[in-house]
Amino acid sequence: MSFLTRVLPSFLVSWLLTFTLASLFHSQYVVNQLVNVGVVVCFSDRASLTLDDWLGLLPTYGAIIAVALAIAFFVTVKLNKKVQKYSTQLFVIAGIVAFTIVLIAIESIMNIHIIAGARGWGFYAQLLAGALGGYAFSQFIKVTNN
Numbered sequence: 001m002s003f004l005t006r007v008l009p010s011f012l013v014s015w016l017l018t019f020t021l022a023s024l025f026h027s028q029y030v031v032n033q034l035v036n037v038g039v040v041v042c043f044s045d046r047a048s049l050t051l052d053d054w055l056g057l058l059p060t061y062g063a064i065i066a067v068a069l070a071i072a073f074f075v076t077v078k079l080n081k082k083v084q085k086y087s088t089q090l091f092v093i094a095g096i097v098a099f100t101i102v103l104i105a106i107e108s109i110m111n112i113h114i115i116a117g118a119r120g121w122g123f124y125a126q127l128l129a130g131a132l133g134g135y136a137f138s139q140f141i142k143v144t145n146n
Contacts, residue, residue, distance in 0.1 A: 010140035015069055018095065018133025019062045020054065025125035026117025027053040061115060064102055069130075072098035073137055088138045095134025096127050 027050040031041050041049075072094035080087050103126060106114045113119055118126045 007141070010137055011070065011073065013140060014133050014137035015062075015066050017136050018069060018129050019058070019065050021129035021132055022061070022065060022099075022115075022126055023054045023057050024050060025122065025129055026057070026115050029117035029119075029122035029125060057115075064106075064114075065098075068098035068102045069095065069133060069137075072134075076134075087142075088135065091134035091138035092131045093134070095130035095132070095137075097130075098134075099127050099130035 028046070030053075031046055031049060035041055073091065076090050076094040080090055083090065103113075103115070103118050103123065106112075115122075115126065
């Protein structure tokens with residue numbers, strides 16, 4: 001019962017935050033690349049593109065992120081039993097590692113960037129989304145443990 005009442009809700013909220021940030025960073029990276037070549041993009045177009053990307057990426061990139069984070073957080077929970085002092089840091093690192101593996105593996109296997117916004121500095125923005133997701137999960141787990 002602990003899984004359904006404590007871990008699963010914490011995971012779902014942190015996954016939703018992580019995916020939303022990753023999608024937002026992707027969208028804004030792509031828009032920024034358009035602006036850099038002279039395309040004028042108004043705020044309403046940015047907002048519309050961001051929402052369309054969020055909805056369009058949810059079934060694929062969202063699922064990939066969910067699986068990657070589930071594996072990373074599972075391993076970290078096991079590791080955390082031995083090194084509880086660094087719980088938050090371990091989950092942040094787990095989020096970063098999950099995104100690093102996903103982005104590099106997909107590029108290596110398929111020879112494409114699955115996420116256009118993961119090129120250049122966009123790659124690091126994706127890692128930031130993973131780090132923030134790991135941080136959020138560590139905090140939600142702490143709150144539900146009390």
